[in-house]
Structure formats: structure tokens, C-alpha cells
Amino acid sequence: MTRATRVFIVQNPSGLHARPAARFVEQARRFESAVNVGRGETTANGKSLVSLLKLGISSGARLTLSAEGADAQAAVDALIGLLVELDAETETH
Amino acid sequence: MRLGDEQAAIFEVQAALIEDPEWRDPIFGQVARGVRPEVAVAESTDALAAEIRAIPDEYLQQRAIDILDLGQRVLRLLGPGEVASLADLLDGPDVIVAAHDLTPSETLALEPGVVKAIVTEGGGRTSHTAILARQLGIPAVVGIPGLLATVRNGLVVAVDGDEGYCDLEPTGDIARRFSAAAPARDRPLLHAPVRTSDGVEVHVLANAATPNDVRRAIDAGADGIGLYRTEFLFAGDELPDEKVQESIYCEAAAAASGRPITFRTLDVGGDKDAPLLELEQELNPFLGVRGVRFSLARPELFSSQLRALTRTAVRYPNVRVMVPMLTVLEELDLVRDLAPDATFPLGAMVEVPAAAILASELAKTADFLSVGTNDLTQYVLAVDRTNERLSSLYDELNPAVVRLLGSIAAAAAATGTEAGVCGELAGRPLAAPLLLGLGYRHLSVVPPQVQNVKRAITACTLASAEVLAGQALRATRTVHVAQLLQPT
Numbered sequence: 001m002t003r004a005t006r007v008f009i010v011q012n013p014s015g016l017h018a019r020p021a022a023r024f025v026e027q028a029r030r031f032e033s034a035v036n037v038g039r040g041e042t043t044a045n046g047k048s049l050v051s052l053l054k055l056g057i058s059s060g061a062r063l064t065l066s067a068e069g070a071d072a073q074a075a076v077d078a079l080i081g082l083l084v085e086l087d088a089e090t091e092t093h
Numbered sequence: 094m095r096l097g098d099e100q101a102a103i104f105e106v107q108a109a110l111i112e113d114p115e116w117r118d119p120i121f122g123q124v125a126r127g128v129r130p131e132v133a134v135a136e137s138t139d140a141l142a143a144e145i146r147a148i149p150d151e152y153l154q155q156r157a158i159d160i161l162d163l164g165q166r167v168l169r170l171l172g173p174g175e176v177a178s179l180a181d182l183l184d185g186p187d188v189i190v191a192a193h194d195l196t197p198s199e200t201l202a203l204e205p206g207v208v209k210a211i212v213t214e215g216g217g218r219t220s221h222t223a224i225l226a227r228q229l230g231i232p233a234v235v236g237i238p239g240l241l242a243t244v245r246n247g248l249v250v251a252v253d254g255d256e257g258y259c260d261l262e263p264t265g266d267i268a269r270r271f272s273a274a275a276p277a278r279d280r281p282l283l284h285a286p287v288r289t290s291d292g293v294e295v296h297v298l299a300n301a302a303t304p305n306d307v308r309r310a311i312d313a314g315a316d317g318i319g320l321y322r323t324e325f326l327f328a329g330d331e332l333p334d335e336k337v338q339e340s341i342y343c344e345a346a347a348a349a350s351g352r353p354i355t356f357r358t359l360d361v362g363g364d365k366d367a368p369l370l371e372l373e374q375e376l377n378p379f380l381g382v383r384g385v386r387f388s389l390a391r392p393e394l395f396s397s398q399l400r401a402l403t404r405t406a407v408r409y410p411n412v413r414v415m416v417p418m419l420t421v422l423e424e425l426d427l428v429r430d431l432a433p434d435a436t437f438p439l440g441a442m443v444e445v446p447a448a449a450i451l452a453s454e455l456a457k458t459a460d461f462l463s464v465g466t467n468d469l470t471q472y473v474l475a476v477d478r479t480n481e482r483l484s485s486l487y488d489e490l491n492p493a494v495v496r497l498l499g500s501i502a503a504a505a506a507a508t509g510t511e512a513g514v515c516g517e518l519a520g521r522p523l524a525a526p527l528l529l530g531l532g533y534r535h536l537s538v539v540p541p542q543v544q545n546v547k548r549a550i551t552a553c554t555l556a557s558a559e560v561l562a563g564q565a566l567r568a569t570r571t572v573h574v575a576q577l578l579q580p581t
Contacts, residue, residue, distance in 0.1 A: 018156045022109035050115040056148045
């Protein structure tokens with residue numbers, strides 16, 4: 001059992017909205033490890049879209065991404081990569 | 094491109110949601126504890142949507158809609174459409190069916206002797222469930238919020254369809270009253286057309302969908318059949334050919350025993366599906382290919398129905414035919430062209446505001462007019478009558494509807510054309526004086542209301558009905574019209 005943690009600050013002016021969050025969740029579910037996303041005092045289940053949405057991730061939010069399990073490091077690396085990619089996308093809504 | 098993109102976004106979100114542990118796990122947990130799946134899905138969905146709405150971010154609050162939509166889609170899959178047959182569920186002598194809502198075909202599959210009542214969470218007074226249940230004489234109460242969360246198999250339920258009253262697990266006086274309730278009031282049946290106390294004759298006819306309905310209606314004292322719905326012939330597992338249609342129409346016409354029987358030609362579309370006719374999916378079916386529009390788009394099907402009716406009318410001169418959902422005068426011409434040998438009187442249903450506005454011209458072309466107040470009301474008020482959230486806005490007593498009813502009757506009277514009413518409004522005994530005062534002399538109602546409407550007519554005078562109608566025509570609010578109708 002390994003544990004991996006990284007911090008990510010959301011830059012996108014729209015924050016992390018439903019569609020990018022859905023893609024994040026989809027990616028997180030591919031890993032065996034439990035994935036958590038912390039913001040301040042609150043922690044969300046990274047495999048639950050609802051849980052992530054309830055964090056209300058707005059621009060500037062400081063997220064602590066952590067994974068625990070056999071593929072924890074791979075999960076965190078992949079998800080940080082995705083967050084960077086999503087953060088660069090312009091939301092259309 | 095943009096639309097496709099947005100739709101893709103919605104489905105990406107829903108695809109993520111359906112496997113979401115926060116949504117799914119409580120549902121599985123509840124079902125494991127014996128909660129009915131529909132209830133578990135509805136509750137879990139509502140709870141989550143409420144949480145999302147509480148997020149202090151306007152955009153994210155909107156995602157509650159995605160969750161609700163997903164919940165509704167799952168609920169539809171869990172709905173009664175998946176049940177093989179309601180008849181299979183009906184064991185035991187006295188059954189009350191509780192459902193979110195029943196489709197017309199599900200309602201018609203119920204056996205009035207076995208099913209004592211229907212209660213539904215969805216639907217309004219004019220939903221097809223309510224209409225057809227009334228037709229079958231099954232007491233029904235619809236639009237009961239929270240019903241499915243409370244009701245369970247084996248529960249004793251008291252239902253009073255007349256009063257719209259439903260009590261789960263009644264006790265004491267109420268239980269005694271319901272066990273003792275006599276099904277029929279022992280007053281003599283009024284056969285033959287009745288007269289107001291100042292001597293004006295009024296025909297109270299009945300609505301029917303099968304030859305059996307016709308027999309029941311005539312037994313109940315109806316002066317004929319003002320609306321025979323032919324679409325249910327087409328809703329079964331097999332399309333009836335011309336011969337089959339003719340034999341059923343003849344059976345119905347014979348059952349009317351010489352009294353007039355008005356067949357309405359095929360009326361599908363809107364909320365009435367007929368799987369075998371392969372109706373196109375439409376964005377807005379109530380404004381789509383329904384009623385005569387559908388029939389004219391299928392001339393072979395329509396011609397064969399008209400031929401079957403033509404032959405029926407040769408044998409039974411009491412047969413009349415009317416056409417639903419007419420919008421323009423040309424449609425009636427086209428129907429006549431398709432039935433060149435027809436000897437039956439051909440009437441026009443007035444349901445579309447355009448037809449109501451052109452009632453004078455329609456009255457000159459058609460042999461009679463029949464106002465379908467349900468559709469006319471929903472089109473005049475732009476309210477989907479199956480939308481529970483708008484049920485307070487849907488009201489046949491809306492002054493705009495009343496005035497239109499008045500002008501249709503006046504237009505028909507000016508040309509000496511018979512005008513009748515065959516919607517729900519006609520079956521409300523309290524509304525009978527209003528319709529009478531507006532000029533209607535033919536009311537077609539559900540069989541269980543025939544006697545009540547007849548009694549309401551014998552109890553009033555035309556003079557008082559005309560005063561009442563005059564006041565109703567000047568009213569500006571629905572509540573005022575409703576107050577005018579209250580018994581004094």
C-alpha cells in the first residue's frame with residue numbers, strides 16, 4: 001500500500017466545472033487506489049462527481065490530490081496531468 | 094456543433110453520475126433493506142440535487158438538473174412499462190392499483206370487476222388515466238404527492254373517486270363509512286332526453302371506446318354515444334383490417350339501440366401512442382402530427398376506416414362520424430374526398446383555437462360541431478394538461494375558454510348547426526347550467542355521470558342558465574366563474 005500526494009492550484013477562471021470534473025472522475029475510476037481531493041477542511045471522493053461538485057472548486061482553489069493503494073503514484077501523476085490539461089481548456093457554456 | 098457539444102457534455106456528466114458512489118450506494122443500500130427501487134432512486138436523487146443546489150456557485154447549482162434528469166431517466170426505465178402485464182399483478186378479490194402514472198393502454202387493461210380503484214402520484218384530473226378510469230367506472234384519485242413512498246403491498250386504502258379523496262389505512266368512522274358505502278344511489282334512472290324545468294330538451298350522451306362501453310352507457314340511461322373513440326382498436330397487438338373494424342363498429346352501433354352514435358375517426362399522436370402505427374418521434378407531439386393530421390398523412394389507413402364506417406352507416410342509420418383536431422377547413426374537404434360514398438353526417442371537432450375562431454365557417458361546412466374541451470383548454474391556455482406543475486393553470490372554467498365556448502355555440506346557432514360538448518367539462522354536473530346557458534343542447538359525458546348531469550339539467554331552468562352564462566361571459570377570472578357555478 002503506497003500513498004502519494006500533490007498540490008494543484010486551479011487557474012481556469014471558470015474553476016472546475018461539471019464536464020471537466022466528469023472527465024476527472026472517469027480517469028480516477030481507472031485506478032485501483034482510493035483518490036481524494038482536499039480543499040481546505042473538506043475532502044471529496046475523487047471517484048464521485050457529486051462529491052467533487054460539492055467542493056465547489058472555483059478559480060484559485062488550492063487542491064490537495066492524494067491517492068492510496070497499489071497504483072497511488074501512477075494515479076496522482078495521471079490525474080495531475082489531466083488537471084493541467086483541463087485547466088488550460090476554455091469552458092464553453 | 095455547439096448543440097452537439099453541449100449534449101455530449103450533458104451525457105458525459107450523466108455517464109459519470111450513474112456510477113457515482115454518492116448517488117448509487119444509498120440506492121443499493123435502501124433496496125437491500127427492502128425499499129422499492131423507484132422510491133430509493135427518487136429519494137437519493139432528490140437528496141443529492143438538494144445538496145448540489147446548496148452550493149454557493151450559480152453554475153454548479155445548475156448541475157442539480159443533470160442529477161434530476163438522470164434520476165428521471167432511471168425512473169422511466171423502472172416504470173410500469175417494464176411490467177409484462179398489470180393483469181398478472183391482480184390476484185386477490187379487491188385490488189387497488191397504486192402507480193406513478195398509468196398509460197392509457199395500461200389503464201384499459203384493468204378489469205373493472207377486479208380493480209376497485211386507482212391511485213397515482215402523477216397526473217391531473219384530465220390525464221388519460223383519470224379519463225379512462227372514469228370511463229371504466231373505476232374510482233381514481235390522481236396527483237397524490239408522496240404516494241409511492243407511503244403505499245405498500247397489502248395496505249388497506251379508502252378511495253372516493255367522486256370527491257378525490259384517498260386515505261391510506263383508514264380507521265374508525267372512515268373505515269366504517271367506506272365498508273358500508275352503497276355503490277348505487279337508489280333513485281330511478283332517467284332514460285330518454287330530459288328537460289329543464291321550463292321545458293327545454295337536452296340530450297345527455299356518453300363517451301365510449303368499446304361495444305361493451307356502449308351497452309353499459311345505454312343501460313346507464315345515456316341518450317346515445319356522443320364520442321366513440323376508435324383509436325383503441327389500433328392500440329392492440331394487431332392492426333384491425335377493414336372487415337374487423339366494420340364488425341366492431343356494427344356491434345357498437347347495434348348496442349346503441351337506435352340512439353345516435355358518433356364515431357370519432359382515429360385520434361392518435363399527442364400523448365396517445367399506437368406502437369403498430371409507428372408514429373414519428375416529435376419534439377412537441379401536442380403540436381405535431383396528431384388527430385386528422387395523422388389520418389390524412391396515412392390515406393390508405395384512413396380510407397379503410399372511412400369505408401368501414403360508411404358500410405356500418407348503411408346498416409345502422411344512427412351512425413355519425415366526426416373528425417378530431419381540425420385546424421383548417423380544407424381538412425374537412427379532404428376527409429369528404431376520401432369518403433365519397435359516405436351517407437353519415439360528418440361533424441367537426443372543435444379543439445384547436447383556429448377551428449374555434451372560424452366556428453361560423455366550420456358550422457356551414459360540417460354537419461355538426463363537437464367541442465373537445467380538454468384539448469381546446471390546453472391549446473387556448475398553452476398548458477400541457479399532463480404537466481402536474483401547471484395543473485393549477487389548466488382550468489376549463491378559465492374565462493377565455495368560457496368566452497370561446499360561448500362564441501362557438503353562438504356561431505353554430507346562427508347557422509342552425511348542432512353543437513355539442515364532449516370534453517371533461519360536460520361531465521361536471523355543476524357546469525351543466527353554464528353549458529346550457531351558452532347554448533349547448535348535447536353533452537357527452539362519461540357513463541357514470543350521465544344520471545348526475547341529467548338531474549342537474551332537470552333541476553334548472555333555461556332562463557336561469559342564460560343569466561348564469563351571461564355572468565360567466567363577463568367574468569375575468571377563473572375563480573369567479575367557479576364561484577358562479579357553486580350551488581346556492
